Amino acid sequence: MTNALVLSGGVSELGSLRNIQLKRKGKLIQSLDVYDLLLKGDTSGDAQLKSGDVVFIPAVGPQVAIKGQIKRPAYYELKGSGSVSDLLSYSGGMLASAYPQGATLERVNEQNEREFLNLDLSLSADINRTLKNGDQITLPKILPKVENVIKVAGHVERAETRRWTPGLRVSDIIQSIEYLKPEPDLNYALIKRYSKPERTLSVHAFSVTDSLKSKQSEADPVLQDLDQLVFFGLYGDRSE
Structure with missing residues (x-):
């Protein structure tokens, strides 16, 4: 055949x-x-x-579509009844960048009106939902923003992103002045902070010397998620 x-x-x-x-x-x-x-x-x-x-070869049967963060986005033919799980299997599964909790189902209802349904494909009820002819599943991409991190920039030997954990302080990041470039300003550094949930920017000054001398004290600020530490040189950044 x-x-x-x-x-x-x-x-x-x-x-x-x-x-x-x-x-x-x-x-x-x-x-x-x-x-x-x-x-x-x-x-x-x-x-x-x-x-x-x-x-x-008979006429094509009911067809459904899947697009977005999926390995093989396409239209697929159902054999009898089919579920979202079957469609995921046909299409090779989700990409690592997919956000299954934000999936949507687009369908034409009995009144011939187009409607959208929100799906959470981490839930059994949604992933086993029965599909109808003409249904279309869309899998969105995860947001590009990163959570639970601290960024270090400015007059440092290596700008980097570090993992944030509750209770993390400046001295946990800058354990000695060797972390900084030569001729650092040890009396003035900044913490740039975006407060949640409004995401408003605030700036807090601190002394590197005081943080290292009085660890785990008020002089050694507690850091929050997404804080950025900015360090300065005494005579500006003279690196090439």
Whole structure:
């Protein structure tokens, strides 16, 4: 059957890939689901042809689509009823950058109106939701922002991003002046902070000397998530 399909140029967009039929003298001998072959490498549905056989391709069945952060975005044909889980399997699964909790389902309802449903594909009820002809799933991308980090910049040997944990202080990041470039300003450094949830910017000055001399005290500020430490040189940045 597969040889006949190749020689004939394949199945058109209007033909079914899920129910290709081998008929012999008017009787159904075998049904071939090409998805089993393409997605699983399963050739058990194929059959040997004999003289006079007919390979019949019915019209395409219900189709659903998936796009966004998915390995093989495309339209897929359902075989009978199908679920979101089946569609994910056909499409190869989600990319690592996908945000399954923010998936959407676009569908035409019984009033012929287009509607959108929010899905959380980490939940069994949503991932096992039954799909209908014409449904379209969209998987968004995770937000580019990073949480639980501290950034270090300015007059330092190496600008970097460090992991933030509750209770982290300046002295945990700058454990000695060797971390800074030569001729640092040890009396003046800044913490740039975006307060949550408004994300308003505030700036707090501190002394590197006091932080290192009086660790775990008020002179050694407690850092918050997404803080940025900025250090300065006595005579500006003279690095090339």
